[in-house]
Amino acid sequence: MMTHESAVSKAREIASRVLAPTAEQNDTLGQFSTEAVQSLGESGLLGLLLPEDFGGAGLGPRTFAVVTATLAEADASVAMVYLMHILGTATISAARPGANRALTPILQDIAAGRHLSTLAFSEAGSRSHFWAPISRAHRNGGDGVRISAKKSWVTSAGHAQSYVVSALAPEGAGPTDSTLYLLTAATPGLTVSGPWDGLGLRANASAPMVLDDCQVPADFQLTDDGAGFPVMLNVVLPLFNLGTAAVALGLCRAAVTATTSHLKNAKFEHLGQSLGESLPTLRAQLATMQIDTDGLSARIDDLIDHLETPRETTMLRVLEAKAAAGEVAISVTSAAMRVCGGAAFSKHLNIERLFRDAHAGAVMAPTGDVLREFIGKSLLGIPLF
Ligand SMILES: Cc1cc2nc3c(=O)[nH]c(=O)nc-3n(C[C@H](O)[C@H](O)[C@H](O)COP(=O)(O)OP(=O)(O)OC[C@H]3O[C@@H](n4cnc5c(N)ncnc54)[C@H](O)[C@@H]3O)c2cc1C
Numbered sequence: 001m002m003t004h005e006s007a008v009s010k011a012r013e014i015a016s017r018v019l020a021p022t023a024e025q026n027d028t029l030g031q032f033s034t035e036a037v038q039s040l041g042e043s044g045l046l047g048l049l050l051p052e053d054f055g056g057a058g059l060g061p062r063t064f065a066v067v068t069a070t071l072a073e074a075d076a077s078v079a080m081v082y083l084m085h086i087l088g089t090a091t092i093s094a095a096r097p098g099a100n101r102a103l104t105p106i107l108q109d110i111a112a113g114r115h116l117s118t119l120a121f122s123e124a125g126s127r128s129h130f131w132a133p134i135s136r137a138h139r140n141g142g143d144g145v146r147i148s149a150k151k152s153w154v155t156s157a158g159h160a161q162s163y164v165v166s167a168l169a170p171e172g173a174g175p176t177d178s179t180l181y182l183l184t185a186a187t188p189g190l191t192v193s194g195p196w197d198g199l200g201l202r203a204n205a206s207a208p209m210v211l212d213d214c215q216v217p218a219d220f221q222l223t224d225d226g227a228g229f230p231v232m233l234n235v236v237l238p239l240f241n242l243g244t245a246a247v248a249l250g251l252c253r254a255a256v257t258a259t260t261s262h263l264k265n266a267k268f269e270h271l272g273q274s275l276g277e278s279l280p281t282l283r284a285q286l287a288t289m290q291i292d293t294d295g296l297s298a299r300i301d302d303l304i305d306h307l308e309t310p311r312e313t314t315m316l317r318v319l320e321a322k323a324a325a326g327e328v329a330i331s332v333t334s335a336a337m338r339v340c341g342g343a344a345f346s347k348h349l350n351i352e353r354l355f356r357d358a359h360a361g362a363v364m365a366p367t368g369d370v371l372r373e374f375i376g377k378s379l380l381g382i383p384l385f
Contacts, residue, residue, distance in 0.1 A: 001057075002044055002048075002057035002059065003059075004059060004062065004063045004066075007044075007045060007048060007057065007059060007063050007066075007067055008063065008066050008067060008070065010043040010044070010045060011043075011045060011066070011067040011070040011071055012070055013043075014036070014039045014040060014043060014045075014071070015070050015071055015073065015074035015075075016074065017039075018033075018035055018036050018039045019033070019036055019071060019074035019075040019078050020074040020075070022035070022036075022075075023074060023075035023077075023078075023203075023350070023353070024350065024353065026075070026077065026202075026203035027077070027202050027203055027353050028202075029203075030196065030197060030198075030202045030203060031203055032077075032081075032156070032159050032203055032204065032205040033075070033077070033078055033081075033203060034159065036075070036078040036081070037078075037081065037116055037159070038113075040082060040113070041112075041113025041114060041116075042113050043113070044057060044111075044113065045057075045067060045082070046085060046089075046110055046111070046113050046115070046116070047089075047110050047111030047112075047113070048063060048064055048067065048086065049064060049086060049089065049090055049093075050089060050093055050107060050110060050111050051093065054093070054104065054107040054108055054110075054111050055108055055111030055112060056107075056110070056111045060307075060308065061238075061239065061242055061304050061307045061308065062304050062308070064086060064239070064242070064243065064246075065242055065243070065245075065246040065300055065304060066246075067082075068082060068083055068086075068243050068246035068247060068250070069246040069247070069249045069250040069253070069300075070250065071250065072246065072247040072248075072249070072250025072251055072254075073250040073251075073253050073254045073257075074250075074254075075203070076200075076201060076247055076250060076251055076354075076357040076358075076360075077201045077202065077203035077204040077357070078203070078204070079246075079247045079250060080155055080201055080204045080206075080247060080360075081116075081118075081155060081156050081159075081204050081205075083240070083243035083244065083246075083247065084117075084118040084119055084155040084156060085116050085117050085118060085156070085160070086239065086243065087118075087119050087164075087236050087239055087240055087243070088117030088118045088119055088160070088162065088163075088164045089107070089110050089117055090235055090236070090239055091119070091164045091180060091222060091231060091235055091236060092106060092107060092110075092117065092162075092164065092182060092222065093107055094222075094231060094235050095182075095222040095223070096221070096222065096223055096224055096227075098218075098219075098221075099219055099220065099221060099222060101219070102217070102219030102220060103182070103219075103220075106162060106182070106184075109161075114161075115161045115162065116156060116159065116160045116161055116162075117160055117161065117162045117163070117164065118154060118155050118156040118157075118160040118162075118163055118164070119154075119155075119163075119164050119236070120151040120154040120163045120164065120165045120166070120183075120209060121133070121151075121164075121165075121166045121232070121365075122151065122152045122153050122365060123135060123149060123150055123151060123152055124150040124151075124152045124208070125150070127152070128363075128365040128366070128367050128370065129365070129370075130166070130232070130365045130366075131175075131176050131178070131229055131232060131233075131385070132175040132176055132178075133149070133166045133167050133168055133178050134149075134150075134168075135147060135148060135149030135150070135166075135167040135168065135211070136167055136168040136169075136170065136172070137167040137168065137169060137170050137179060137181070137216070138170055139170050140215055140216075143217055143218055144215060144216050144217040144218040144219075144220070144221065145167075145170060145181070145215075145216050145221070146213050146214065146215055146216070147165065147167045147181065147211050147213075147214050147216060148189075148211055148212055148213050148214070149165070149167060149210070149211040150193075150208070150210055150211075151165070151208060151209045151210070151211070152208050153196075153206045153207070153208060154206065154207065154208070154209045155204050155205065155206045156204065156205055156206075157192045157196070157205050157206065157207035157208070157209050158192040158205060158207065159205055160185060161184065161185050162182055162183065162184050162185065163182070163183045163185070163190070163209070164180055164181075164182055164222065165180070165181050165182070165183050165211065165216075166178045166179070166180055166181075166228050166232070167179060167181065169225040169226040169228070170225065171225065171226075172225070172226050176229040176385060177226040177229070178226070178228035178229055178232075179221060179222075179223055179224070179225050179226060179227065179228045180221075180222040180223045180228040180231055180232075181216045181220055181221055181222060182216075182220045182222055183211070183214060183216060183220070184220075187214050187215070187216075188214070188215070189210075189211060189212040189213050189214040189215075190209065190210075190211055190212075190214050191209065191210055191212070192207050192208070192209055193207070193208045193209055193210040194207055194208045195207060198360070199356050199359060199360075200353075200355075200356035200357040200358070200359050200360050201357050201360045202356075237318060237366070238307055238314075238318045240322075241303075241318050241319070241321050241322035241366075242300070242303055242304070242307065242318075242321065244322050244325060244326075244361050244364060245296070245299070245300050245303065245321045245322055245324075245325035246300060247329075247361065248296060248325035248326065248328060248329035248358065248361050249293070249296050249297055249300060249325070251329050251332075251333060251354050251357055251358045252289070252292065252293040252296060252328060252329055252332040252333070252358075253293055254350070254354050255289065255293075255332050255333045255335075255336040255351060255354050255355075255358075256286070256289050256290055256293055256332070256336075258336065258340075258349055258350055258351050258354070259286055259289065259335075259336045259339050259340055259351065260276075260286065262275065262339075262340045262343060262344075262349060262351075263275045263276030263282055263283075263286060263339070264276055266343065282339050285335050285338065285339045286339060288335065289332045289335050289336065289339075292328050292331060292332050293328070293332055295328070296324070296325055296328045296329075299320075299321055299324055299325070300321065300325075302317060303317045303318065303321045306318075315378075316375065316378065319366075319371050319374050319375050319378075320371075320375065322361070322366070322368075322371055323368050323371035323372055323375070325361060326361040326362035326368045327362070327368065329358035329361055330358050330359060330361075330362065332358075333351065333354045333355040333357075333358040334355065336351045336354065336355065337351055337352065337355050
């Protein structure tokens with residue numbers, strides 16, 4: 001049986017044995033790590049949150065956050081792949097009762113480490129407003145629907161075994177009347193439609209995908225018609241915001257470690273001192289990085305507490321955590337770039353990768369700006385949508 005401690009120790013082992021040695025090369029080449037996914041599968045970590053009935057570990061957000069941060073410290077691209085898989089899995093396992101029989105083998109495969117999933121929500125037409133898909137499902141005679149859609153970024157595109165897809169419900173009247181469906185990778189008409197060549201998170205294959213008249217059987221409809229939006233809000237959003245905050249924390253910790261090491265090891269030979277011994281300004285900036293990193297860690301603990309014991313302020317904390325984490329990751333990795341000077345700028349250290357990876361959090365939807373809009377509106381009692 002997997003416990004919190006054994007899950008974290010497996011994540012540490014995979015991070016040091018599989019992720020750390022290949023992170024730099026995969027970043028340079030923009031190469032998805034199938035070895036990492038295989039190791040996560042063999043360790044049982046792909047079924048971390050799945051109920052034990054399906055063979056999963058049945059663990060909760062606390063373990064998910066620590067595992068994700070541990071992976072991110074070594075390779076944020078893999079951590080993001082893991083995070084999107086956990087979200088896909090949570091959505092499949094929360095499916096409406098009618099879909100259970102068809103989905104059980106998929107959930108069992110996930111628990112056995114043989115199946116990677118992900119979310120395909122964002123569309124070219126509605127951009128970061130993932131809650132308002134442009135695509136619409138059309139009824140397919142008696143059995144299921146047909147969907148055509150342009151999904152703008154899908155983490156693990158072409159590598160996942162299944163995709164949780166949003167589309168407007170066939171009879172949906174408003175822009176958020178969506179339904180969620182599960183498409184297996186073998187679905188005819190589902191293709192990766194372009195390359196992924198991002199500034200950061202270069203090794204997570206976040207490529208665009210096209211659905212060209214894809215048939216989805218009724219068994220693979222995950223939510224009731226028009227009930228996709230509440231699932232996005234109540235199942236996906238809390239875990240996504242927690243997970244992206246954990247990725248940010250991993251990046252900050254890696255930046256503090258790399259900066260500390262540089263300040264200890266790089267020397268002013270003419271002064272007979274290391275950079276850290278020589279310059280108080282660098283020590284002060286390192287201290288600020290540490291303070292901000294521990295502040296983010298405390299914020300994540302507070303969010304976990306709110307998720308484990310839900311209360312009136314839980315959704316506010318969910319929104320705040322991702323908004324704050326995005327800024328902290330950019331600020332801490334930017335400080336690392338400055339403190340480590342030309343060595344960081346000319347890519348002699350891993351700090352430049354951390355800096356690029358850190359910029360993804362704020363632009364992934366809900367973006368930092370949108371989260372602030374939501375927080376401001378909710379404080380003022382203005383409807384969010
Ligand atoms: C590495 C990576 C991986 C991703 N993986 C996935 C995935 O697996 N699945 C998926 O569905 N999507 C994924 N996405 C897509 C992501 O969630 C966003 O949808 C996408 O980054 C939005 O980019 P855009 O240019 O369309 O943003 P735009 O919507 O054009 O936003 C442009 C700017 O406007 C701001 N803005 C937009 N709306 C508002 C508002 N209402 N108020 C204030 N400011 C606003 C934004 O904050 C941003 O600064 C991924 C993106 C990245 C970068």
